[in-house]
Amino acid sequence: MVACSEGKAGSANYKTKEMKEIYFAGGCFWGTEHFFKQLRGVVETEVGYANGHTENPTYQDVCTDQTGFAETVHIVYDPEILTLAFLTEMYFKAIDPTSINRQGHDEGTQYRTGIYYKEEADLPTLQKVYNQVQEEVGQPLAVQLQPLENFYKAEEYHQDYLDKNPQGYCHLPVELFKMAKEANR
Numbered sequence: 698m699v700a701c702s703e704g705k706a707g708s709a710n711y712k713t714k715e716m717k718e719i720y721f722a723g724g725c726f727w728g729t730e731h732f733f734k735q736l737r738g739v740v741e742t743e744v745g746y747a748n749g750h751t752e753n754p755t756y757q758d759v760c761t762d763q764t765g766f767a768e769t770v771h772i773v774y775d776p777e778i779l780t781l782a783f784l785t786e787m788y789f790k791a792i793d794p795t796s797i798n799r800q801g802h803d804e805g806t807q808y809r810t811g812i813y814y815k816e817e818a819d820l821p822t823l824q825k826v827y828n829q830v831q832e833e834v835g836q837p838l839a840v841q842l843q844p845l846e847n848f849y850k851a852e853e854y855h856q857d858y859l860d861k862n863p864q865g866y867c868h869l870p871v872e873l874f875k876m877a878k879e880a881n882r
Contacts, residue, residue, distance in 0.1 A: 721812060732874060781823065785812065
């Protein structure tokens with residue numbers, strides 16, 4: 698668990714409560730971040746690059762398909778409001794879990810899908826949801842389920858991008874944001 702001391706207040710005692718965290722790669726991180734920010738109980742998000750093989754990558758580096766990084770959203774959440782299972786179920790609503798290195802019109806290894814966890818204790822919950830989705834889809838998923846190896850914060854202009862640029866590009870339909878906003882009210 699992560700003890701958070703600053704950030705957006707998603708619950709009354711955010712600064713003094715124990716929060717949990719998870720990392721989701723779901724294509725372009727602008728829309729993925731905005732999607733998760735709609736959920737009550739998500740108290741902080743940060744976009745960046747996960748599970749690559751270079752140090753301190755830039756967006757331009759990641760776009761070369763040579764670094765191994767995926768555009769990823771780091772989510773800090775209040776486990777008294779949101780469960781990891783619910784967050785993961787919501788994640789699967791926002792992606793095409795069978796698409797390899799592509800979400801919407803975005804294509805390349807940086808747009809692959811993945812669930813990256815820091816706590817080994819989270820794996821059984823993640824695996825259960827993963828298996829349920831795979832059974833529903835009826836074919837193997839193209840979603841990585843792995844421990845987080847590394848994460849580098851993306852450049853500041855990428856943080857909260859759709860809040861700063863409401864008409865900005867997003868591969869996710871607006872209806873998904875509305876659904877997320879109402880999902881756990």
